Amino acid sequence: MKKHKTIMAAAFGLAFASGAAWADITVGVSVSATGPAASLGIPEKNTLTLMPKTIAGQKVNYIVLDDASDTTTAVKNIRKLISEDKVDVVIGSTITPNSLAMIDVAAESKTPMISMAASSKIVDPVDDKRRWVFKTPQNDQQMATAIVSHMVDAGVKTVGFIGFDDAYGEGWWQQFSAIAEARKLKIVANERYKRSDTSVTGQVLKLYAAKPDAVLIAGSGTPAALPQKTLKQRGYAGKVYQTHGVANNDFLRVCGADCEGTFLPAGPVLVADQLPADNPVRKTAQDYVSKYEAAFGKGSVSTFGAHAWDAGTLLVNAVPGALKSAQPGTPEFRAALRDSLEGLKEVAGAHGIFNMSPTDHLGLDQRSRVMVQIKGGSWQMVK
Amino acid sequence: MLLGQDGVTNGAIYALLALALVLVFAVTRVIFIPQGEFVAYGALTLAMIEAGRLPGTLWLLLGAGVLVVALDGLDALRRGGMARLLQVVAANILYPLALLLLMRTTSTDTWPLAAKVLLTLAVVVPLGPMIYRIAYQPVAEASVLILLIVSVAVHVAMVGLGLLFFGAEGSRTSSFSDASFTVGPMMVSGQSLWVIGTSLGLIIALALFFNRTIYGKALRATAINRAGARLMGISPALAGRLTFMLAALIGALSGVLVAPIATIYYDTGFLIGLKGFVAAIIGGLASYPIAALGAILVGVLEAFSSFWASAYKEVIVFTLIIPVLVWRSLTSHHVEEDE
């Protein structure tokens, strides 16, 4: 009791000392830079260092906290950002459960929040609480539709599913199974595995025994390579689909030749250079890739970082409007920023074009995804 | 059949870890949760060497070495003079520096695989005794619970360091052998044979070590009776360091073995270690053969439950462990006085 009072006093003083100066725009960020979602959170965290330091002449301060992929910490972080650091907007978190948990706090304090997690549940339906919440990544639903369409076009009739034993795999299963059913695709196997499993032989044998025309692997980052490698080992010859979660170069490194020919939907940023010259996303995506690779090395870019970048892009476009009506650091500014975010139209980000509306707080359309195939150890846009 | 093979291969790794855990517990009463981290460090260090990059573990080795010298230096100087001090410095600071020099000047990625493995072990294994010196030795006499909690703290720090060194994404290394054989209806991969063979070899080597060498006998003596061993002139600190050295060796070697068949991440170690721990406990933290059998059991159970109901795999594995525990508990000695 006594001890924590003293520490508290110390911490208290510290918080004030490091607190932001008045009237600057303060952006609070909670990313999952450690824990199971670290492979998603780290590029996001890296991207934040590339964000503009001033918007419309106003200095912008970023306060970045790690939530260790844990909901409790995520909620603690957003409470701290809002009540201690008086942030004008919150970006985060990386994963769906954390983002869902943060919604209540954001809405309670009337602070706009831009999530970097995939599930459509975060912004849909836009109700009293979700008024305050926006997000940048494509919904799983959009990506799943792309996969199902591609499968149907390629003549696939039966499909096997294997996904992470967590919110990611679960979200995909819900979306994919619903859409597949609507399009008369038959799902013949449904398996789960853990991100950290060292073997998926059991699951793969079962998939293999069901003889699907195609297999969808719903995992993110390098752990998604394991089922595919095991499938190859067992001599599976059908099509393999991955999700956009694997879209980084580490995946190619680990999966190597075994992933040759794999299809996946992804944000256009993954194949920025292959986009047609008239695609409005091409320029913004290339811009992001070159900035990121200049800072963190060639080949280091991943699509997840680009979600953070898009959050920044949204702010860059929304802040000037909000500044007209209120001063940063005030509730009025936060409300104005929210309104301004909701009114954004035709904003080109690295992942697509955002058209927000009072009923759509994501604003991405078909232009936000492309089908990509792994060929010769690199990402190739399909047609 | 394939599942069985898969289970046995994984079981072999668990068995190695279980042996290390049993050994560490018997000698030092430490439940060595960071055992799994050595697996990850071993695998990922090898992967970095293969990629021609300088593994971060080397810096850790150097840092830990400096700390050990800081802790031991004065004592060495007082007791053994300059020569003793130099010895300590050589072992803890000059050695990592020499490795650093070696890796900086030669391009290790072109070395033969065996040499890379040896280099990996040379980097990772000395971390074991250093960690014992830094974290455990000052509290060597504390209760099992305290030692366990220290283990948790060490585990937390090592996972954090792993993330820092290796990043969040996993790695695989090239196989020892790409061969695969068809025996009857089964296809056996060369790497599985490597894993099982090396595990068996290591288990036999350990048995020989404990029965034939003076250090091995000293460790056994310490495990059986700590106070008695001390009276016989076996230093508990030495026994501790030696044990941790072996544990680190086993861990790093397991990592090197699994790296080609599974993707290893900075945080993979915990779950592998946990399963090794399950096996070790089935062996009562005392019996090596039963622990090894337990490990195979866990491996096979895991393989089959991942086949039958993959979403419930961990639930099945860990729920089935309980009856085994009850049975083991009932068959072990009865009148007990918990520590």
Add this chain to the structure above:
Amino acid sequence: MSNPRSSAVPAPVTGKVPLVRALPWLLLVLLVFVPVTLSPFYVTLLNYIGLYAMVALGLVLLTGVGGLTSFGQGAFVGLGAYTTAVLTTSEHLPAWLAWAGGSPWLALIIGLLLTAVVAVVLGSLTLKLSGHYLPLGTIAWGISLYFLFGTMEVLGGHTGLSGIPPISLFGWVLNEGEEIFYLIWAFLLVAILTTRNLLDSREGRAIRALKGGRVMAESMGVDTSRSRMIIFVIAALHAAASGWLYAHMQRFVNPTPFGLHIGIEFLFMAVVGGAGHVWGAVIGAAVITILKQWLQDILPVLFGASGNFEVIVFGVMMVLILQRAPNGIWPILARWWPDTASKRKVDAGAAPLPRRQMPAAGEVLLQAIDVTRKFGGLVANNTMNLSVAAGEILALIGPNGAGKSTMFNQVSGVDTPTSGEVLFRGQDVAGKTAREVARMGMSRTFQHVRLLPEMSVLENVAIGAHMRGSKSVLPAAWRLDRAEEARLLAEAARQIERVGLAEHMFDAAGSLALGQQRILEIARALCSDPCLLLLDEPAAGLRYREKQILAELLRKLRGEGMAILLVEHDMDFVMGLVDRVVVMEFGEKIAEGLPEEVQKNPAVLEAYLGGVA
């Protein structure tokens, strides 16, 4: 070892009474004003501390005091959180559950009941596990429950359940962190208070004996399996209540906060704070929560934002703390905390406890008939016969390895003879537990002293009176047991005075000399109101003067009609005191009779001197 009070550190209270006495109240007042003075975030932080402390408090009881290590507490937190989450958010509750929907308070009660049931089931499976199997058992069900939370559709799967309503109390909606703050800390303070009360009671002494004293406690009539289950369920309930509060504060649940990692972290908090002390739970939760927060604030300033050093530095700092304070932080702070309990007065005027009807002098109480005990091929006792009557002292003597201790074990019910029978007051002792034997009126001391070194002499002796009280957990927690408690303590004090240890009544038992500890064991045995006393080498380690006092005491007891069987090495002590002697060698009786006769018996002389001469 465990002691909920601060006897590990001498706490000289008397010198600085006013300030120290006032400290707890001062802090309580501070606590009341926290929400109005501190910024909302620090209130939030204190909320988390309160929630964690509650789980850690359960672990203090379970692990620190009871010696049962559990990694699975996170799962119980989840159970409490998920019960309320489902009941208050789901719109499609099955009909039989519909009445429970919507109200957090009903959900709390259901959650606690459910947790109690689950805990009893899990406990009856895993608490039987001995030694290291137990922690693993807790890991096993901890992980299983965690994955069940994640795989069950009703529970929102891995994504989680949102939209949990806030708690309302008499129409007051606890929406804000500052409002729920009072509820959390009220829960915690009540939990701490009741836990302290519990530990300072008849049941509490039994619980405190679990760690390192099970054999002793059983032979004093304590049902240690029941005590283990009690603390297991209490710890689970603490965790579930914390989970309930968590769910309504967070308004969202998903499986990650209830996994194994969190279970380990709770244990961590308890140990860092001081696992043997109720306040250790609060300190541990506070230190760890604040340290993490503080690292998150300060490290980016020191190292820049490039890496994630928080966990690394956190791990290293924990190792350092444990090295500096292996018993946790609380014992270090405790010197500034009033030690209210150790100077408690014994109410000498409390009504004496009812006593057993003593058998008439000369009635044969204990009879061993043709007792044979074989261990494999080794015959440790061969057709041994002996009997002890009320008002008589019988000595069982013999050289080392003669089988005296084995015989003692057969007689006291610890071991069962291979053949032959042991009758106590006409009833067969074989197959009875130490507890049942104790109830029948046989009480014993141990060759290797078995007492709880950190507990006071008074409390150690009071364990002996366990069977003579009946008040259990709930009355103890709410201090409804005070009348009975006063009688138990008065009885203990009487026995302590009787054996001559009155001046040490409030000292830690471990601080006594070995001889005094043996005497203490006799007082403890007497406290159970026996008619037969089994003493295993009571004079070993005693000085001449002490032996005389002991002999005097035993004579007095004999005079009161007590039957006494003593196993002894010390011939001088035995010869001047006892009525009859049985001499053993190689597992057999070689002589029996009056001390003087036996002393002249050639076989006895051979046994004792032959080997040497």
